[in-house]
Amino acid sequence: MKSSYMGVDIGGTNLKIGLFDRELKFLDFNTYALNGEITPGDVILIIKDRFEVLSKKYHIKSLACGLPGLIDYERGYIHSLTNLVNWDDVDFKKMLVEAVGVPIFIDNDVNLAALAEYHFGSGKGCSNMLMVALGTGVGGGLILNGEVYRGCNNAVAEVGHIQLSTKGPKCSCGNRGCLESYVGNRRLIGYLKRRLKYSKSILNKIDFTELKLEDVTRAAILGDKFSIEFWDYAASKLTQALVGVVNVLNLEKIVIGGGVSNAGESLFKPLRGYLKEQAMDIQAKSVKIVKARFKDRSGVIGAGLLGRDNLI
Amino acid sequence: MKSSYMGVDIGGTNLKIGLFDRELKFLDFNTYALNGEITPGDVILIIKDRFEVLSKKYHIKSLACGLPGLIDYERGYIHSLTNLVNWDDVDFKKMLVEAVGVPIFIDNDVNLAALAEYHFGSGKGCSNMLMVALGTGVGGGLILNGEVYRGCNNAVAEVGHIQLSTKGPKCSCGNRGCLESYVGNRRLIGYLKRRLKYSKSILNKIDFTELKLEDVTRAAILGDKFSIEFWDYAASKLTQALVGVVNVLNLEKIVIGGGVSNAGESLFKPLRGYLKEQAMDIQAKSVKIVKARFKDRSGVIGAGLLGRDNLI
Numbered sequence: 001m002k003s004s005y006m007g008v009d010i011g012g013t014n015l016k017i018g019l020f021d022r023e024l025k026f027l028d029f030n031t032y033a034l035n036g037e038i039t040p041g042d043v044i045l046i047i048k049d050r051f052e053v054l055s056k057k058y059h060i061k062s063l064a065c066g067l068p069g070l071i072d073y074e075r076g077y078i079h080s081l082t083n084l085v086n087w088d089d090v091d092f093k094k095m096l097v098e099a100v101g102v103p104i105f106i107d108n109d110v111n112l113a114a115l116a117e118y119h120f121g122s123g124k125g126c127s128n129m130l131m132v133a134l135g136t137g138v139g140g141g142l143i144l145n146g147e148v149y150r151g152c153n154n155a156v157a158e159v160g161h162i163q164l165s166t167k168g169p170k171c172s173c174g175n176r177g178c179l180e181s182y183v184g185n186r187r188l189i190g191y192l193k194r195r196l197k198y199s200k201s202i203l204n205k206i207d208f209t210e211l212k213l214e215d216v217t218r219a220a221i222l223g224d225k226f227s228i229e230f231w232d233y234a235a236s237k238l239t240q241a242l243v244g245v246v247n248v249l250n251l252e253k254i255v256i257g258g259g260v261s262n263a264g265e266s267l268f269k270p271l272r273g274y275l276k277e278q279a280m281d282i283q284a285k286s287v288k289i290v291k292a293r294f295k296d297r298s299g300v301i302g303a304g305l306l307g308r309d310n311l312i
Numbered sequence: 313m314k315s316s317y318m319g320v321d322i323g324g325t326n327l328k329i330g331l332f333d334r335e336l337k338f339l340d341f342n343t344y345a346l347n348g349e350i351t352p353g354d355v356i357l358i359i360k361d362r363f364e365v366l367s368k369k370y371h372i373k374s375l376a377c378g379l380p381g382l383i384d385y386e387r388g389y390i391h392s393l394t395n396l397v398n399w400d401d402v403d404f405k406k407m408l409v410e411a412v413g414v415p416i417f418i419d420n421d422v423n424l425a426a427l428a429e430y431h432f433g434s435g436k437g438c439s440n441m442l443m444v445a446l447g448t449g450v451g452g453g454l455i456l457n458g459e460v461y462r463g464c465n466n467a468v469a470e471v472g473h474i475q476l477s478t479k480g481p482k483c484s485c486g487n488r489g490c491l492e493s494y495v496g497n498r499r500l501i502g503y504l505k506r507r508l509k510y511s512k513s514i515l516n517k518i519d520f521t522e523l524k525l526e527d528v529t530r531a532a533i534l535g536d537k538f539s540i541e542f543w544d545y546a547a548s549k550l551t552q553a554l555v556g557v558v559n560v561l562n563l564e565k566i567v568i569g570g571g572v573s574n575a576g577e578s579l580f581k582p583l584r585g586y587l588k589e590q591a592m593d594i595q596a597k598s599v600k601i602v603k604a605r606f607k608d609r610s611g612v613i614g615a616g617l618l619g620r621d622n623l624i
Contacts, residue, residue, distance in 0.1 A: 070594065079594075128464050140560070144456060151562025152440050155594040162556035163590065173592055244474035244556050248452070250463025278475065280485055282382065282391075282467040 001059040002027075006102075007303030008047060008065040009109060012036060012083030012136075015043060016297070017050050019058060020304035024120065028054060029300070039086045040078075040095060048099040062102050064307035065092070066109035066299045068139070073154045076106040082137055105306050109133075110157070111148050112302025113292070114141030117255045119305055121293030126252040130245060131292070132159055132238075134260035137172070138180040144249070160184070162241040179241040183234050185260055188213060192230060201226035213260060220266040231263055235270035239278055246279045246287050257292030264291065313371040314339075319615030320359060320377040321421060324348060324395030324448075327355060328609070329362050331370060332616035336432065340366060341612070351398045352390075352407060360411040374414055376619035377404070378421035378611045380451070385466045388418040394449055417618050421445075422469065423460050424614025425604070426453030429567045431617055433605030438564040442557060443604070444471055446572035449484070450492040456561070472496070474553040491553040495546050497572055500525060504542060513538035525572060532578040543575055547582035551590060558591045558599050569604030576603065 004027055009016040011034070019028040032046055047063075054060060069081035076093020096104045114131035117123040123131070123143065131141040138160030142149040149156055160180035161173050168177020169187070181187055192211065196203055202224050206215055219227035242254065261267070268289055276284045294301055316339055321328040323346070331340040344358055359375075366372060381393035388405020408416045426443035429435040435443070435455065443453040450472030454461040461468055472492035473485050480489020481499070493499055504523065508515055514536050518527055531539035554566065573579070580601055588596045606613055 142560070144461065145459075147457075149456065149561075151595075151598075152564045153562055153594050153598050155592065155598075156560065156562045158559040158592055158595070159556075161559050161592055163552065166552070175590060175592075240475065240478070241556070244471075244553070245560060247470040247473050248454070248468065248557060248560075249461075250465055250468045252464045278487060280467065280470055280473055280487075282465050283463075283470070286463075286465050286467075 001057070004054075004058040004060050005304045005307040006051065006054070006060050006063040007300045007305075007307060008063065009112070009299035009303055010034070010043060010065065010067050010084075011109070011299070012068065014296075015046060016300045017047065018297070018300040018304055019054055019060070020301075020308070022308065024301060024304055024308065027058060029297075034084075036084055037086065038084065040090050040092060044095050044099050047096070051100045060100075060102055062105065062307035062311050063096060063100055064105040064107070064112075064303040064310070065096065066107055066112040066303045067092075068109045068137075070155060071106055071108045073107050073150060076104060078106070103307075103311060105310050107148075107303075107306055108139075108141070108154070109299045110139040110141040112141075112306060113257060113294070113298035114143050114255070114302070115148055115305050116294055116298045116302035117257070117292055118143045118146075120301065121255070121298070122290045123253050123255045128249065128251045129253040129255055130157065130159070130249070130251055132242075132254060132256045132258075134183065134185075134256060134258035136185045138184055139258075142249075159241055159245060162244065164237060164240045179237060182237040183260065185213070188234060188260065191233070192216060195230070196226070199226045203227065213263065217263045217266050220263075228266070231266040232270045234260075234263070235267055235274055238271055239274035243275060243278045246275065246283045250283050251287050253288045253290055255290055255292050257295070257298060261291055313369070316366075316370040316372050317616045317619040318363065318366070318372050318375040319612045319617075319619060320375065321424070321611035321615055322346070322355060322377065322379050322396075323421070323611070324380065326608075327358060328612045329359065330609070330612040330616055331366055331372070332613075332620070334620065336613060336616055336620065339370065341609075346396075348396055349398065350396065352402050352404060356407050356411050359408070363412045372412075372414055374417065374619035374623050375408060375412055376417040376419070376424075376615040376622070377408065378419055378424040378615045379404075380421045380449075382467055383418055383420045385419050385462060388416060390418070415619075415623060417622050419460075419615075419618055420453070420466070421611045422451040422453040423462075424453075424618060425569060425606070425610035426455055426567070426614070427460055427617050428606055428610045428614035429569075429604055430455045430458075432613065433567070433610065434602045435565050435567045440561065440563045441565040441567055442469065442471070442561070442563055444554075444566060444568045444570075446495065446497075446568060446570035448497045450496055451570075454561075471553055471557060474556065476549060476552045491549060494549040495572065497525070500546060500572065503545070504528060507542070508538070511538045515539065525575065529575045529578050532575075540578070543578040544582045546572075546575070547579055548586055550579075550583055551586035555587060555590045558587065558595045562595050563599050565600045565602055567602055567604050569607070569610060573603055
């Protein structure tokens with residue numbers, strides 16, 4: 001039977017399971033809808049079921065799993081997750097070992113996305129890169145000297161919680177004025193609606209309750225001044241957080257993924273301009289801002305990779 | 313003859329030359345006054361002279377040199393220095409090789425200070441630490457995963473140029489509102505004098521032209537409210553820059569050296585308080601704020617260490 005590696009990506013709304021060959025090509029891929037109330041036990045049942053089906057056809061050598069939150073990578077232990085409520089203090093590695101009986105690895109989902117982009121995607125060949133995931137939350141993953149950087153407690157790359165202003169909006173982390181409190185998906189939509197009321201824009205033709213960030217991107221491409229300035233605002237906030245990271249870490253690339261990154265050049269162009277202007281010369285010249293290659297599959301590919309490369 | 317390693321630390325006001333045994337104990341130490349106009353050629357003559365004198369007694373196996381500025385560590389090339397004017401684009405390694413004929417290593421001075429503190433000082437045993445040098449300028453050096461982190465162009469750990477406010481004071485780097493523009497030695501003294509005019513403080517008994525930061529520290533220890541608030545202000549600015557670094561890098565220690573760090577607990581106590589309050593929980597709990605062990609000799613010790621450990 002063909003050797004293979006199972007990668008699992010658990011998110012707030014979806015569970016993705018991929019099976020990979022040695023070259024990290026997909027042999028199988030499935031998505032399952034999740035709701036925020038689902039328990040670790042429920043997820044284990046889904047994974048176990050899929051594992052048993054695929055085991056009939058493939059020799060699965062390892063299983064690795066990415067989760068959105070604070071993960072003890074060494075122990076395979078979940079401290080807490082961002083959008084799932086029943087997952088505080090769970091020995092998830094132990095549960096998975098009991099369910100499937102192959103070597104198990106657990107990591108933060110943005111770490112795994114960074115790993116996938118570093119090996120096969122937009123960050124290929126960059127020894128020092130930051131992955132930024134712009135979604136409801138703003139997460140990060142760091143590759144330094146060609147390896148996932150984990151810090152002393154696996155609590156790293158929290159670019160979403162770099163403080164931009166001590167008097168800014170309340171953030172989900174308890175602090176005020178963090179990057180996430182400005183450019184998290186919902187925060188951007190809130191800002192959009194507040195500003196749009198008093199502004200001239202073709203977006204005013206759309207029903208406010210149905211307004212999405214994609215509409216603003218389309219309008220910006222059409223030359224709508226309000227929409228261009230909206231993405232310029234988001235870029236200026238991102239810059240304010242990233243300029244320090246760039247000056248401190250002298251990165252080769254910042255790879256940006258997540259739903260908000262679909263704004264594309266409307267966001268990236270002003271972001272590059274501001275960073276060039278505000279970061280120190282050498283660091284500004286070195287760093288490239290690029291869009292992530294893998295969209296919703298970066299986590300599951302990174303998981304496959306982790307499982308393949310950590311097998312002894 | 314006894315094997316030894318020469319360490320050189322070139323600063324804006326002093327040149328220090330140390331000779332070390334294998335355990336990095338000092339065999340010899342000399343300081344030479346420099347002025348900002350001195351040329352690389354002048355410094356080479358001093359080093360060569362000292363090297364020849366010491367070579368009669370010791371077998372000097374390598375020479376390493378720390379410099380305050382942008383250094384290409386791989387090539388041993390100086391791009392530019394902070395407080396010395398004649399040092400742009402100098403192939404300093406080549407000059408040293410020709411002068412002394414042993415293996416030569418060149419690095420940024422704060423990188424070397426970080427290395428010394430990591431191996432023998434306040435950062436001993438910390439795989440992930442930031443060294444902050446608080447002087448006229450604010451420099452940094454990073455140890456990540458037990459090694460000096462160099463980024464992609466050796467331009468790293470520029471904590472002094474993390475931007476605190478887009479509307480802040482003009483900084484030496486050309487940007488506005490960088491940490492250095494608030495807490496650089498001269499900036500702090502400027503702030504002190506501006507505030508003191510309109511404040512009640514025992515410091516008003518001292519002639520303004522002679523006022524030093526040491527006076528403010530002494531006054532703070534005596535309970536002078538103005539002086540306590542002055543260091544609290546400096547701590548709040550430092551926190552604003554460091555909280556992002558702490559959240560992103562999940563460090564074990566921040567080791568603080570340089571003249572301004574002589575404020576000691578007057579500065580460190582509020583700094584610890586603010587960081588605990590503003591950084592994310594896990595990162596805040598992990599990171600310890602400590603004073604550097606080696607004062608003006610950290611650079612020269614780090615240089616000796618670099619020369620010893622990079623010999624093949």
